[in-house]
Amino acid sequence: MPKIQRILIDEREVPAGLRSLTRIRSFAEIRSGILNTIQRTRESYPDATVFYSHSNPAFQQAFLERNPKFYAYDKKDVDLVLTPESCLPWNLINGTAKNIESDLELSREVQKWIRKLKVKSNHFHVVGKSKHLHVHPSATVYPGVVFDTTSGPVIVDKDVKITSFSFIEGPVYIGPNSQIDNARITGATTIGATCRIGGEVGTSVIGDFTNKHHEGFLGHSIVGSWVNIGALATTSDLKNNYGVVKIREENDDCITGSIKFGSVIADYSKIAIGVMLNTGTVVDFGCNVVSPRVSGYVPPFTWVESGQPYILDLFLRDARKIMARRNRELTLSETELIRILYESKVKK
Structure with missing residues (x-):
């Protein structure tokens, strides 16, 4: 098989369903397991040259500033092309379990500390095999926490804090410096760095610096970075008729192909206390949602209730x-x- 030497991350066309999550960051920067696409590419092909292309020159420049070892696409032939379709919200949800397990073996950073680690479970409880629980030595786990590794591994990264009465069922990844308080986390779930999570979370992908710190249910959902979800805010992830969920983004309808799909909440959006989000709700970039019930598509910078845009x-x-x-x-x-x-x- 020919060696992969030139890789292109091609973001010139972003499909409907993913646009709200890629307003100021690339699909390749969305963590969909332990790693994101950029990290996974670097781990898999450490000697390859990676190029990037976007239809918006300002977006491309910002991406290359964040990723200085990548290059603007030179229009020459490449050996591998990575496109956004793999990061459509329903693909992220369906692929999280597999990604967590494969990333566990792929990530050199994680492998550095789990190889020498023996989990001491004298003050928390493990259901399933303890060898599938990986807790970084710098993490703090309080008494009364239950980890269930029956369905997959649980990876708790550096400087994470998990307080008493939390239940975590793998496959789950909890990113560096995040805090889990009195939470029930089930299904295949990825939690980014420096998050604050409480209440019930199931089968979801949560970006970095996002807070869902109180009671309320988040299920089969994709949440961006710098999002705040208030106390008792809840997503519905199943229609009453058990029908396949469709979502709307801008002027496009998208079929998720699943009867289980919650919400998409894009970067820098805020969901007020007690808000109910109907099945398949999409909250685009920079919204402030304060209405008691929201459904359908919420355009960028919407202040939901007043009907006026968020002043820039x-x-x-x-x-x-x-x-x-x-x-x-x-x-x-x-x-x-x-x-x-x-x-x-x-x-x-």
């Missing part, structure tokens, strides 16, 4: 406040992408 300067001010709490800040390139998005979606 106020959105940027609020985003900077939120990010400062995690010692992060918006980059100039991210700010420019947000301004471009606002001009194209709100000020038409």
Whole structure:
């Protein structure tokens, strides 16, 4: 088999269903297991040269700034092309279990610490084989936590904190510096870095720096980064007639192919306390959802209840406040992408 030497991440066309999750970041940056597509590519083909192409020059420049070892596509032949279809929300949900298990073997960073690790379970309980539980030495697990590895591994990465009365059923990955409080996490679930998670979460993908810290159900859903989900907010992931779920994004209808599908909540959106999201709801980038019940498609920067858009300067001010709490800040390139998005979606 020929050696893979040139790889193209081709994002010139983003399919309906994935656009809301890729407004300012690439599909290749969505964690869909322990790793995202970029990390998986680097681990699988460490000697390959990786190129990137996007239809928006500003987006491409921002991506290459974040990934300095990648290059703008030079239009020459490549050995492997990676496209966004694998990261459509329903594909992410269906592929999470397999990705967690394969990434466990693929990730050199994870392998560094699990090879020498022997889990001491004298103060928490393991259902299933303890060899499938991997807790980083820097993580803190309180007494009264139950891990169930019967259906798949549980990986708890560095500096994670899991407090008492949490139940975690694999396959599950919990990213660095995240905190799990009195939570029930089941099914194939990925939780990103520096998240705060509580209540019930099942078969979902959660991005970095996202909070769902209180009671409420999140199921069969994809949540971006820098999202806040308030107390008792709940997603429905099954229609009353058990029909296949369709979602709407912009002017396109998408068939998920599954009767189990919850919501898509894009980056920087906020869901207020007690909000009920109907099956198949899509909340696009930068929304503030305060209505008691939401369904269908919510366009970018919508302030749901008032019917008015989120004022851009106020959105940027609020985003900077939120990010400062995690010692992060918006980059100039991210700010420019947000301004471009606002001009194209709100000020038409």
